[in-house]
Amino acid sequence: MRWMAATLIGVAVSGIPGGGIASGQSPPGRFVVVETPNPAYRSNQLFFAFEDYYSPRMKQMREKYKLDAVVAVETDEWMRILLLRNWIHAHIRIENERPTRTRLETFAILDAALAGGGFECTHFSIVQHAVLNSFGYVTRRLGAGPGLKENGGHHGVNEVWVNKLSKWVLVDAKYDLHFEKDGLPLSALEIRDEVWKDGAKSVVRRFGPAGKAASDDPAVQKEDPAAETYRWVSFETSTNRFTIYPAALSSTLILLDDEHFRNNIWYRDGKPAWLYNTPYLLKTTQRDWLEWTPNVISSRVRVEGEEAWVSLASFTPNFKTFQMRKGEGAWTHCADELRLPLVKGTNRFVFRAVNLFEVTGPEHRVQIDWLAPVEKVSAPALSGRASGKPIPR
Numbered sequence: 155m156r157w158m159a160a161t162l163i164g165v166a167v168s169g170i171p172g173g174g175i176a177s178g179q180s181p182p183g184r185f186v187v188v189e190t191p192n193p194a195y196r197s198n199q200l201f202f203a204f205e206d207y208y209s210p211r212m213k214q215m216r217e218k219y220k221l222d223a224v225v226a227v228e229t230d231e232w233m234r235i236l237l238l239r240n241w242i243h244a245h246i247r248i249e250n251e252r253p254t255r256t257r258l259e260t261f262a263i264l265d266a267a268l269a270g271g272g273f274e275c276t277h278f279s280i281v282q283h284a285v286l287n288s289f290g291y292v293t294r295r296l297g298a299g300p301g302l303k304e305n306g307g308h309h310g311v312n313e314v315w316v317n318k319l320s321k322w323v324l325v326d327a328k329y330d331l332h333f334e335k336d337g338l339p340l341s342a343l344e345i346r347d348e349v350w351k352d353g354a355k356s357v358v359r360r361f362g363p364a365g366k367a368a369s370d371d372p373a374v375q376k377e378d379p380a381a382e383t384y385r386w387v388s389f390e391t392s393t394n395r396f397t398i399y400p401a402a403l404s405s406t407l408i409l410l411d412d413e414h415f416r417n418n419i420w421y422r423d424g425k426p427a428w429l430y431n432t433p434y435l436l437k438t439t440q441r442d443w444l445e446w447t448p449n450v451i452s453s454r455v456r457v458e459g460e461e462a463w464v465s466l467a468s469f470t471p472n473f474k475t476f477q478m479r480k481g482e483g484a485w486t487h488c489a490d491e492l493r494l495p496l497v498k499g500t501n502r503f504v505f506r507a508v509n510l511f512e513v514t515g516p517e518h519r520v521q522i523d524w525l526a527p528v529e530k531v532s533a534p535a536l537s538g539r540a541s542g543k544p545i546p547r
Contacts, residue, residue: 185457185496188521193320195452196442197469200408201294201393204471205287207510209397215288219264225289231318231513232339235291235325236363242282243330247272248373259399260284278328279310284396286314286325290511292448292471294393296324296342297407299422301386306421309383313342315448320516322445329369329379333357343410343444345384350414354381386420388429389444391436404434410444411437449507449515451476455522462501462522464492470507470515477514479504498524 205212216222224241225234245264249272256262256271263277279295286293292315299308313322322341325332333340335348335356348354359379361369369375392398392405407429409415415437420427429435438444446469454465466476467490478488481502494503501522507515 183498183527184525185460185462185501185522186525187455187457188523190519190521192518193450193516194447195450195468196445196447198446198448199440199443200389200436200438201391201446203392203394203398204292205284205394206397207290207472211397211399212288215260215284215396218261221285221288231291232316233363234289235286235314235316238285238289239282239325239327240330240363242278242285242327243371246278246281246327248274248328248377250274253277258403260396275310275328278326279312280395282312282325282327283393286312287396290472290509290513291315292393295390295395295405297388297390298342298384299386299420299427300382301418301420301422301427303421303424305382306423306425307383308422309379311342317449317513317515320447320450324384326379329374329377330362330371331369331374331379332360333381334360334365341445342384342387343441345381346387346414349381349385357381386427406434406436408436408438408444410441411439412441449509449513451505451507451515451518453505453518453520455520457496457522460496462492462494462496462503462520464494464503464505464520466490466492466505466518468507468515470509472510474508474510474512477506477508496522496524498526500524 221238221241225237228234228237246267247270253273254266254271256266258276258280260281260283263273263281267273267277283293283295294313296311296313297308298311299306311324311326311328314325315321316323316339319339321339323332323339324342324345333345333354335344335358339360340348340357345354345357348357358367359381360366361374386409388407388409390405390407392403395403395405420430422428449468449470451466451468453467456463468476475487476490477485478492479485485506488505494501501524503520503522505518505520509515
């Protein structure tokens with residue numbers, strides 16, 4: 155997880171005009187912006203289609219399947235996501251060989267599943283995409299596979315941005331599964347890194363909301379999902395497939411163009427993956443563009459006299475407002491440009507972005523301290539030989 159501090163634009167020094175110090179005077183006091191650890195802000199350059207908060211399908215999704223009851227007693231964001239994932243897993247039967255025939259649309263899939271139908275990974279990922287987005291959690295669909303000529307299967311899955319962790323996390327509703335390393339849930343690219351490095355020896359699987367090491371579901375046990383599945387990963391650019399319906403649901407796919415991509419071939423069913431040499435393949439050498447940071451704040455801070463000028467920016471889908479808390483006070487709505495009075499001591503401000511679903515982004519901290527003037531201390535008079543005076547005999 156990478157971090158950055160608020161950007162310091164300038165610090166004014168009070169006292170002597172121009173910030174200078176007159177001869178014979180002590181340096182004046184001044185305000186300084188303290189470097190503070192904050193979630194890293196990475197801009198979004200590739201994903202611009204997001205589910206529409208105002209679409210009636212959003213409300214219909216939660217009401218029709220009584221999804222609010224699934225998370226009613228849970229306030230922790232990550233646990234809410236796990237409970238919703240578990241609900242999907244529990245209500246859709248796994249059927250890879252002959253999935254129930256229906257259109258690739260969330261309501262159609264769920265209605266057929268509740269009537270006893272069975273489905274494969276693509277259907278699970280379509281449903282999970284819609285369910286998590288309907289709660290305001292930024293979610294996208296991925297395609298993955300081991301990519302070997304003799305082992306070239308394919309898997310559809312999702313990633314969700316977890317504000318609590320300030321990172322993307324892979325969540326698999328088909329298997330009710332995610333992967334962890336050292337207790338930290340991993341993104342698809344992080345799993346991919348571990349697979350290429352050493353076969354993901356340090357990665358562990360976690361099943362269900364309780365994070366068990368093994369699944370109780372016989373269907374999951376039979377398929378034994380492994381980290382090896384994520385040797386290759388593609389990202390759909392169309393992240394609004396639920397609310398854009400009934401528009402066409404095709405999407406371009408993004409692959410990270412790094413040494414693994416350039417030195418290897420992604421195989422699927424014994425042949426190079428279908429997207430090679432097609433207009434549907436987008437390549438990027440910029441990993442940060444794939445790991446962009448929804449809801450994270452970037453700030454610019456300037457101090458003038460006894461005031462701080464703070465400018466906030468964030469790429470927050472379905473953005474509603476910024477909020478600010480001073481010290482240990484209550485959260486209040488605030489503008490993206492702020493002029494804040496400072497006291498001669500420690501000034502702590504915390505900001506966050508809020509979307510229309512009332513989901514709050516990671517906290518962003520700004521601290522401005524007053525450095526008191528340094529007292530000028532006169533050098534004590536020297537005595538004896540050091541002073542140049544003779545030593546009495």
